[in-house]
Amino acid sequence: MNQVPIVDFSAFTREDASEEERKRTAADVIDAFKNVGFLYLSGHGVSEDLVNETFNWSSKLFALPHETKMLAPHPPDGAYHRGYSGVGKEKVGQIDPTKEKGVVTSRKVPDVKESYEIGDETDMKLPNIWLPDDALPGFRAFTTKFYARMTLLARQLLLALGVGLDLPDPEFLLKAHTQERYQLRLLHYPPVPTKELRQGEKERIAAHTDFGTLTLLFQDSVGGLEVASPTDPTIFLPVAPIPGTVVVNVGDMLQRWTNDVFRSTMHRVRAPPPAQGEGDVTMPRYSIPFFISADDGTIVSCLPGCEGKMGPKYEPVNSREWSDARLRATY
């Protein structure tokens, strides 16, 4: 059974919603983040045409010859997460989020994926790494536009969290994300023998948690995304594609901010569920995560109302330093 709930978010994307409607919607988001750490958002306001167009650009990008894609190579420093990474470059593994500079568990199983990372155009610390414009004319302009559209949804979600958590200042989280240091990621999982994926000899993306505040994820119709069961983390449940929705999940930083009230849940991508007429080789899959992270230098400490009986579990931490350490460990 699919236990990832669907939340209609239109109360936060419409101008005319009442405070009551917003509170109800925010409460649904909070419930999902407490129980599962994942939800599907409908009524998110990002048009289907725009999402489809982004998938089209992604498939055009990854169809380019390898040498062309390597004109925008991801730098060797994993914390400088921009540009193109070929198959086998990144090894997402799980590190212990309770450790300050966690250690990656060793992994023998390769991730069969390639990716292209785009950040904020005004970020001077981590400037974007673009292909020469004649390699894929229009790509930069389009993805920059999509990035801007996703930042609007990010803001609406951060506001909803503040409302749902009943923070003294409902805009508190919004105000910790004004620099929009976000990351748009285009992901392509090439065809792989289905048997190897099913038996875990190869992975599309190994089990991991995300580092930041929240992740928004559009997936195509192929399937294969799985999330650890809220009741038994050794079991993974499918997060089947639902047209018109975006998947939203809690990252480690938000789990820490909420003193573990929210769950940053393990997830992975394996083979799509068996379908009739399934071939020996799994279809290519495309997905588009958008990672939301706090402003540089944000000190993350227990939010008011999340202390519980035992008080804060974690030391305050500088969000950028903490996530950089984790990113470096994946390269």
Ligand SMILES: O=C(O)CCC(=O)C(=O)O
């Ligand atoms: O491709 C997907 O569906 C998931 C990607 C993911 O979990 C990630 O990039 O962190």
Ligand SMILES: [Fe+2]
């Ligand atoms: Fe992820």
